Amino acid sequence: xxxxxxxxxxxxxxxxxxxxxxxxxxxxxxxxxxxxxxxxxxxxxxxxxxxxxxxxxxxxxxxxxxxxxxxxxxxxxxxxxxxxxxxxxxxxxxxxxxxxxxxxxxxxxxxxxxxxxxxxxxxxxxxxxxxxxxxxxxxxxxxxxxxxxxxxxxxxxxxxxxxxxxxxxxxxxxxxxxxxxxxxxxxxxxxxxxxxxxxxxxxxxxxxxxxxxxxxxxxxxxxxxxxxxxxxxxxxxxxxxxxxxxxxxxxxxxxxxxxxxxxxxxxxxxxxxxxxxxxxxxxxxxxxxxxxxxxxxxxxxxxxxxxxxxxxxxxxxxxxxxxxxxxxxxxxxxxxxxxxxxxxxxxxxxxxxxxxxxxxxxxxxxxxxxxxxxxxxxxxxxxxxxxxxxxxxxxxxxxxxxxxxxxxxxxxxxxxxxxxxxxxxxxxxxxxxxxxxxxxxxxxxxxxxxxxxxxxxxxxxxxxxxxxxxxxxxxxxxxxxxxxxxxxxxxxxxxxxxxxxxxxxxxxxxxxxxxxxxxxxxxxxxxxxxxxxxxxx
Amino acid sequence: xxxxxxxxxxxxxxxxxxxxxxxxxxxxxxxxxxxxxxxxxxxxxxxxxxxxxxxxxxxxxxxxxxxxxxxxxxxxxxxxxxxxxxxxxxxxxxxxxxxxxxxxxxxxxxxxxxxxxxxxxxxxxxxxxxxxxxxxxxxxxxxxxxxxxxxxxxxxxxxxxxxxxxxxxxxxxxxxxxxxxxxxxxxxxxxxxxxxxxxxxxxxxxxxxxxxxxxxxxxxxxxxxxxxxxxxxxxxxxxxxxxxxxxxxxxxxxxxxxxxxxxxxxxxxxxxxxxxxxxxxxxxxxxxxxxxxxxxxxxxxxxxxxxxxxxxxxxxxxxxxxxxxxxxxxxxxxxxxxxxxxxxxxxxxxxxxxxxxxxxxxxxxxxxxxxxxxxxxxxxxxxxxxxxxxxxxxxxxxxxxxxxxxxxxxxxxxxxxxxxxxxxxxxxxxxxxxxxxxxxxxx
Numbered sequence: 001x002x003x004x005x006x007x008x009x010x011x012x013x014x015x016x017x018x019x020x021x022x023x024x025x026x027x028x029x030x031x032x033x034x035x036x037x038x039x040x041x042x043x044x045x046x047x048x049x050x051x052x053x054x055x056x057x058x059x060x061x062x063x064x065x066x067x068x069x070x071x072x073x074x075x076x077x078x079x080x081x082x083x084x085x086x087x088x089x090x091x092x093x094x095x096x097x098x099x100x101x102x103x104x105x106x107x108x109x110x111x112x113x114x115x116x117x118x119x120x121x122x123x124x125x126x127x128x129x130x131x132x133x134x135x136x137x138x139x140x141x142x143x144x145x146x147x148x149x150x151x152x153x154x155x156x157x158x159x160x161x162x163x164x165x166x167x168x169x170x171x172x173x174x175x176x177x178x179x180x181x182x183x184x185x186x187x188x189x190x191x192x193x194x195x196x197x198x199x200x201x202x203x204x205x206x207x208x209x210x211x212x213x214x215x216x217x218x219x220x221x222x223x224x225x226x227x228x229x230x231x232x233x234x235x236x237x238x239x240x241x242x243x244x245x246x247x248x249x250x251x252x253x254x255x256x257x258x259x260x261x262x263x264x265x266x267x268x269x270x271x272x273x274x275x276x277x278x279x280x281x282x283x284x285x286x287x288x289x290x291x292x293x294x295x296x297x298x299x300x301x302x303x304x305x306x307x308x309x310x311x312x313x314x315x316x317x318x319x320x321x322x323x324x325x326x327x328x329x330x331x332x333x334x335x336x337x338x339x340x341x342x343x344x345x346x347x348x349x350x351x352x353x354x355x356x357x358x359x360x361x362x363x364x365x366x367x368x369x370x371x372x373x374x375x376x377x378x379x380x381x382x383x384x385x386x387x388x389x390x391x392x393x394x395x396x397x398x399x400x401x402x403x404x405x406x407x408x409x410x411x412x413x414x415x416x417x418x419x420x421x422x423x424x425x426x427x428x429x430x431x432x433x434x435x436x437x438x439x440x441x442x443x444x445x446x447x448x449x450x451x452x453x454x455x456x457x458x459x460x461x462x463x464x465x466x467x468x469x470x471x472x473x474x475x476x477x478x479x480x481x482x483x484x485x486x487x488x489x490x491x492x493x494x495x496x497x498x499x500x501x502x503x504x505x506x507x508x509x510x511x512x513x514x515x516x517x518x519x520x521x522x523x524x525x526x527x528x529x530x531x532x533x534x535x536x537x
Numbered sequence: 538x539x540x541x542x543x544x545x546x547x548x549x550x551x552x553x554x555x556x557x558x559x560x561x562x563x564x565x566x567x568x569x570x571x572x573x574x575x576x577x578x579x580x581x582x583x584x585x586x587x588x589x590x591x592x593x594x595x596x597x598x599x600x601x602x603x604x605x606x607x608x609x610x611x612x613x614x615x616x617x618x619x620x621x622x623x624x625x626x627x628x629x630x631x632x633x634x635x636x637x638x639x640x641x642x643x644x645x646x647x648x649x650x651x652x653x654x655x656x657x658x659x660x661x662x663x664x665x666x667x668x669x670x671x672x673x674x675x676x677x678x679x680x681x682x683x684x685x686x687x688x689x690x691x692x693x694x695x696x697x698x699x700x701x702x703x704x705x706x707x708x709x710x711x712x713x714x715x716x717x718x719x720x721x722x723x724x725x726x727x728x729x730x731x732x733x734x735x736x737x738x739x740x741x742x743x744x745x746x747x748x749x750x751x752x753x754x755x756x757x758x759x760x761x762x763x764x765x766x767x768x769x770x771x772x773x774x775x776x777x778x779x780x781x782x783x784x785x786x787x788x789x790x791x792x793x794x795x796x797x798x799x800x801x802x803x804x805x806x807x808x809x810x811x812x813x814x815x816x817x818x819x820x821x822x823x824x825x826x827x828x829x830x831x832x833x834x835x836x837x838x839x840x841x842x843x844x845x846x847x848x849x850x851x852x853x854x855x856x857x858x859x860x861x862x863x864x865x866x867x868x869x870x871x872x873x874x875x876x877x878x879x880x881x882x883x884x885x886x887x888x889x890x891x892x893x894x895x896x897x898x899x900x901x902x903x904x905x906x907x908x909x910x911x912x913x914x915x916x917x918x919x920x921x922x923x924x925x926x927x928x929x930x931x932x933x934x935x936x937x938x939x940x941x942x943x944x945x946x947x948x949x950x951x952x953x954x955x956x957x958x959x960x961x962x963x964x965x966x967x968x969x970x971x972x973x974x975x976x977x978x979x980x
Contacts, residue, residue, distance in 0.1 A: 004585060007572075011579040023573050024852045027877075030566040031884045034559060034624070038617065038891070041555040049613040049967030050902035062897040066890050069924055074883060077843070077931040081879045084844040089826040094841045097829065100857045103845035369826050 085167070088191075092162035092370050096154045107131045111165040111191035113145055113157065115200040116226075116428060121145055122158070133158075137200070139235035140207040143257035144198065144373075144426065147238040152246065154370070156257075157194065157426065162370040166191040195428040197226035205529055206231040209522050214252070214510035216259035218409035218424075219526065222417035222491065223500040224432040225424045227365070228535065229526070230406075232258040260365070260375040263402040264508060267477030267515070268333045268459075269487045270397025272411065275330050275450065277353040278341055279443040284326040289336040291320025296343060296388035303339045303392060305332075306476075327450045331458030333474065335396045342395025347385055350394070354380055357411060357438055358421070365426050373426065377410075378403035398478055408489045409506035411438065415451070416471075416491035416504050419444035452494040459516050460488070463524040468531055469495040470524060474515030486512030488519035492527045492536060501537050503530055549611045553604065556616035560600050560623055567596060567627035570853050574635050577854025591651060592634050596627060599658040606662055612669060614965035615899065621892040622661075622958050625943040626951070628885065630654060632872060633946050635854055636865040653948050657955045664959030671968035673960060676723050677907045680731065683724035684756050690717045691763045714772050715940075715949040718922075719956055721760075722914035725780060728753060729787040730907040737788035745792060753780075761804065770818070771937035775921050777801045782917055783910050822935040835862045839871030839930055843879075850878030865946040867938060870930045885944075886927070892958075893920045899965045912964045915957045 010016060053059065084090050085108065094105035109131055113122040121141050124131050133148050135141065146156015154162055167190065206217040210233040219229035236245050236254045245255060256262060278284055293302030311318035321334055329337035342350060354360075360379055364372040380401040383390045393399035406424065414421035418441040423433040439447070451471035454460050459474045472490020479485060491504040505523050512518035530536050571593050575585045600623050606612075607619070633650075668676070676683075690713035729736060735749035757780065764773045781797025784790070810816075817832055825833035838861045846856065856875035858864040864872050874882045896916030903909040919942050926941040928934040940950040 004587060007575070008579065008584050011576050011585070016576060020573060020576050020852060020855075023569055023576075024850070027566060027569045027573065027853070028880065028884070030562065030569060031624075034562040034566065034620075035884075035887065037559060037562060038620070041558065042617075045555045045616040047615055047899065047902060047965055050899065050965060051904060053898075053901045058901040059898065062894060062901070066893055066897075066920070070886055070890055070927075073924065073927050073931060073933055074879075074886060076933045077874070077882060077927075078879060080840050080931065081843045081846065081874060081882075082848060084840075090837075090840065090844070093826060093829050093837050094844065098838070098841040098845070099860060100841065100845045102851065103841065104847065105841075105844065370829075 088163040088166045089369060091166040092154075095148060095166070096159070096162065096370070099151075108166060109190045110148065111167075111193040113161075113165070113194045113196065115196055115198045115203075117200070118195075119200040121196070121198075121200060133238075135238045137204065138237045138239060139233075140204050140231065141198075141200075142235040142238050143232045143259070144196075144230045145238070146373075147241060149241055152241050157196075157366060157373060159371040160366050160368050160373050161194050161427065163368060164192055165194055196426050197221075197228065197428050198230065198426065199228045199530075199533065199535065201533060202526065202530055202535070203229045203231055206526055207233060207235070209525060210509065213512060214258065215512065216262060216405040216508045217505070217522075217526065218259050218405050219503055219505045219530070220409060220413055220424050221500065222413035222422065222502050222504050223498075225413070225422035226428075226432075227424050227426050228503060228530070229505075230259050230426070232256070232260075232262075258508070258510075259405045260373070261404065262508075263376065263379065263404055264485050264510070265399075265477040265479055266378070266397040266401060266403040266408060267475035267485065267487055268335075268397055269408055269473050269475035269489050269515075270395075270401060270403070271330055271333065271338050272415065272447070272451070272473050272489070273353060273357050274338055274342060274345075274395055275326060276357075276415070276439045276443060276447055277345060277349065278326055279446060280439060281345060281349065283341065283344060285329065285337070285341075286323045286325050287329070287337050287340050288323050289321045289329075289334055289340070291318050294336045294339050294392070296392055300389045303335050303396065305335050327453060330450045330473070331453045333454075333459045338396050339392040343388055343392050347383060347391060350391060351382065354378070356436075358407070358436060363423060363435070365424055366430065375406040375410075375424065376404050377407040397475065405506045405508045408487070409504055410435075412472075412489040412491055412506060413504035414438045415444050415447050416502050417444075448494060451490065455490070455494075460490075460520045462516055463520045465524070468524075468527055468536065469493045470527060472520070472523065474520055476513070476515045479511075481511065483511040483513055485510055486518035487515045488523045490523060490527075492531075503527065503536055546609055546611060549608045553608050553612075553616060556607075556619055557604060559616070559620040560604060563620060563623045563627055564597055564600065566624065567631060568593060570628070570631040571634070573853035573855075574631065575854075577852070592630050592654075595651060595655050596630055599655045603658055603662050606666070610666060610669070612665070612962075612966060614665070614669065614962050614967070615895060618892065618895050618899075618958060618962055618965065621888050621895065622943065622955070624888050625885070625892070626654070626657075626955075628873070629869075629944040629946075629951070631853065632869050632944055633865070635876075636858060636869075636872070636946070649948070653951065657948075657951050660952060661955035661959040661962075664956050665962040665966075668960060668963035669966040671966075673911070673963050674905070674907060674968075676911070677727040677730060680724050680727035683720045683727065686720045687717050687724060688756070688759060688763070690714065690720065691760065691767075694767065695763060712947065712949040714769060715947075715953040716956075717772065718775065718918045719915075719953055719960075721776065722779065722783075722911065722918060722957075724756070725753075725783050726907050726910035726914055729783055730905075730910055733787050733906060736784065737790055739790055739792060743792070745790075745796065765804070765807065769938075770935075771922070771925055771939035773804060774801065774925060774937060775918055775939075777804060778921050779914055779917050783914050786913060787906060787910050818935045822932065825932065835868065836930075836932060836936065838862070839864075839868050839874075840932060842871050843874035843882075843931075846875035846878045848879050850874075850876050850881050852876060866940055867926065867936070867945065868930055869945045870927050870941055873944070874930075889923050889942075893923075896920075896961055899961060903964060905968065908964050908968070912961055915961055919954065919957060 091105050091108060094103055109124045112120050114120050121137060122135050122145050124133050144156055146158040148154045148158040206229045215233055217229050217231040220227045234252050234254050293304035295302045308318045324334055324337050358377050361377045362374050364374045366373045383394060390399055394401045410421055419437055419439040421435040421438050423435045448471060451473055454473055455464050455470050460472055470490055470492040471494035472488055475487030477485040477487060486509040489506045491502055507519040507523045509518050579585055694713045732749055735746060738746050760776060777797055777800050781793045784793035821832040825837055829837055842856060842861055853876050858872040861868050861871055873885055893916055900909050900912035903912060922939050922942055925937045925939045929936040940947050942954040
């Protein structure tokens with residue numbers, strides 16, 4: 001009989017795992033027995049050829065040095081190998097990057113993630129001896145909370161708050177005692193919970209309101225930057241990640257957090273930025289706005305108002321706005337006015353304004369050693385000094401100016417907060433942090449009044465109502481891909497002076513059409529919901 | 538005196554019975570290890586074949602030849618050293634096999650891999666046989682030869698070396714700096730033992746004897762400059778630990794140790810300040826989680842492996858060392874930790890300690906100063922190298938890029954370590970009585 005063949009069949013037999021365990025033990029016992037025999041027979045193996053040492057000091061010193069150094073190394077090794085769970089950074093690293101299936105780090109119960117009312121948005125549960133991460137709301141929170149998966153790594157808050165969720169270094173004596181008990185009882189540690197500023201109910205409604213359309217909703221408290229809604233659609237289900245999601249060229253870009261990372265032409269919502277700058281420059285009009293439009297040179301097409309086209313469609317001639325003040329121009333969202341205004345203010349002022357309004361930044365909403373959840377702000381390439389038409393285009397939020405929904409929400413919140421921009425934050429325990437003063441309090445209050453007029457008598461009068469005084473600005477952004485993007489930014493209530501009782505909102509629906517008919521009603525519904533939920537007076 | 542100097546090979550056979558017994562236990566342990574690895578490597582398309590047994594088949598006769606030769610020449614030296622080396626290098630073979638070293642397609646590649654172990658053991662035996670009965674004292678005859686060889690080895694590395702991962706490696710499969718450890722220790726032992734009195738004459742007990750130290754300082758300067766040039770942190774540390782230790786023990790002046798400490802700290806500062814390579818390693822050591830996917834990837838993957846090994850380990854062959862970059866050489870200890878667990882690591886370290894303890898015991902018993910310093914230097918080099926490797930892998934100290942003696946893959950490392958053990962064995966054989974006495978009288 002061939003012993004090799006027998007061995008091969010033995011490895012295939014169901015008895016092999018047991019046998020393997022036995023052999024593993026036998027290996028250790030063998031080495032221990034060897035050590036014992038080395039000790040037993042030490043007398044027979046004395047260094048007979050060499051004389052005995054005169055003193056025992058040298059030998060003692062050698063034992064001390066050897067035992068000390070290598071004992072120290074082994075003790076330190078044990079602090080990783082046996083007590084690794086006391087190092088949250090280490091556990092987080094393994095959960096993100098270690099692909100060893102049997103690594104105990106994958107079985108640690110991570111902390112839960114909850115909204116500001118304590119509603120659980122992510123938790124861990126043991127199934128079939130393996131800890132699984134579950135997200136009860138599925139796609140609605142997918143971009144904010146992210147995922148944590150041994151194969152696909154970690155993203156969103158699951159990534160940036162990884163160490164916190166896995167527990168942390170024991171701070172006091174009691175924590176150390178608990179840890180000791182865990183090591184002895186071999187119980188896997190539990191991580192710490194993470195409480196967010198988000199409102200789960202509002203976020204669900206925002207996600208549902210997007211209703212399968214691509215878009216984003218950002219809602220935050222202007223006074224302290226607490227984000228109540230951070231929704232992005234289309235999303236993915238973090239409970240069921242698949243490799244297909246991560247392949248390049250997903251036409252729906254489901255992994256993209258549109259609220260924080262998406263960049264779109266802002267359309268007329270950009271007029272808020274220009275209006276603030278006009279106030280600062282003292283150029284509040286009036287300007288004469290010709291009905292047939294405005295252009296900087298005969299070579300370029302005229303920039304016209306929406307009313308011109310709708311009148312022409314119905315076979316009539318539009319008589320134009322005539323002479324407009326800044327306030328009236330913002331309410332009517334007059335393109336001609338703002339294009340003229342932008343050219344008047346000039347290139348240098350325009351570039352400085354973009355810088356003042358935090359264009360071209362990456363602002364971390366939550367940051368740790370394991371990553372950060374970051375929002376990008378808008379971008380606008382420098383317009384050449386000779387390019388007057390480009391400046392006119394940019395002034396009405398078209399052309400090459402791009403902004404993220406979070407950036408517009410931040411600017412709107414700053415207007416509602418009397419000019420001071422506060423860094424948006426997601427984690428309840430993070431301290432509020434002022435980002436920059438975008439305008440003086442006086443100008444901010446003037447702008448607040450103008451935004452209120454947009455709703456009471458301007459382009460957004462469709463959403464005016466008695467229950468809640470909303471102030472805002474609509475946007476209908478032309479783009480190369482098809483129907484225009486629908487925007488609405490605003491805040492409510494507009495009739496009070498307390499920023500902590502206010503909410504600012506930015507809504508984007510990709511290729512949704514007019515801002516006044518799609519994004520504005522969506523924003524109104526969400527603000528009403530917020531009022532019903534007790535977030536607004 | 539018959540026990541100390543067996544007259545016949547029959548007496549020698551009886552005297553070395555413990556060695557034989559222990560070696561059989563080593564063979565048994567390594568065989569069990571191979572069974573476990575076979576079990577883990579068996580897959581649907583790969584049956585275990587006769588050629589898989591070749592590494593084991595070469596291990597056993599290598600030990601037999603060593604043992605029988607020592608019996609035949611009536612070797613009176615240490616038995617325990619042989620066993621510790623046999624076990625550690627056996628673990629090395631297991632690790633090499635497990636990490637896929639024995640899979641060369643070309644015949645020459647296969648011969649190089651399979652022949653390495655028997656060749657290494659053969660070299661160890663030859664060194665022992667050549668240097669036993671006090672013949673190792675001839676090594677002390679030309680200290681400058683060894684100094685020249687040391688510098689030559691380093692210079693060859695500078696000329697033919699290729700940069701890889703921030704340090705220089707020689708062309709081909711030889712790493713000259715491994716042999717530098719041997720030649721340098723022989724030089725230092727010879728130099729210091731010949732001038733012990735002059736080197737020990739400190740003025741007023743505080744100022745070192747500059748004139749006597751000058752030649753040594755010259756060699757040391759060139760050596761350190763070359764090592765820093767090559768950014769060989771590990772060798773630099775070894776040189777600056779061994780040199781003051783040998784000076785202190787050769788002359789009884791503790792001041793040398795203090796000077797050495799100053800040199801080490803100064804060198805470390807220079808390395809940190811002027812070499813980005815060193816600074817990067819220190820950064821990766823102090824803040825491993827600052828750049829987990831970059832500079833600290835290897836270290837953290839090694840620690841992850843050890844963590845998943847836990848107390849008892851995943852079992853031989855059942856771990857995932859493929860996630861640790863270059864696991865086979867520098868990071869082999871992480872694989873040991875993953876597959877044998879913390880318990881297995883402790884056992885491996887115990888065999889290392891046994892080896893070092895024995896090396897130091899031999900040094901302490903030597904009458905001749907050269908023999909004492911030689912044994913001390915060789916053991917210290919092995920010990921420091923082991924400490925720097927294991928300490929680096931467990932993140933206790935920064936990574937130095939040194940191999941783990943006997944276990945890491947790498948022919949030069951194995952050969953040099955086995956040659957050092959061969960010399961230790963030869964020293965443990967003692968010196969012939971009559972000649973030893975005349976020597977001492979002269980001295």
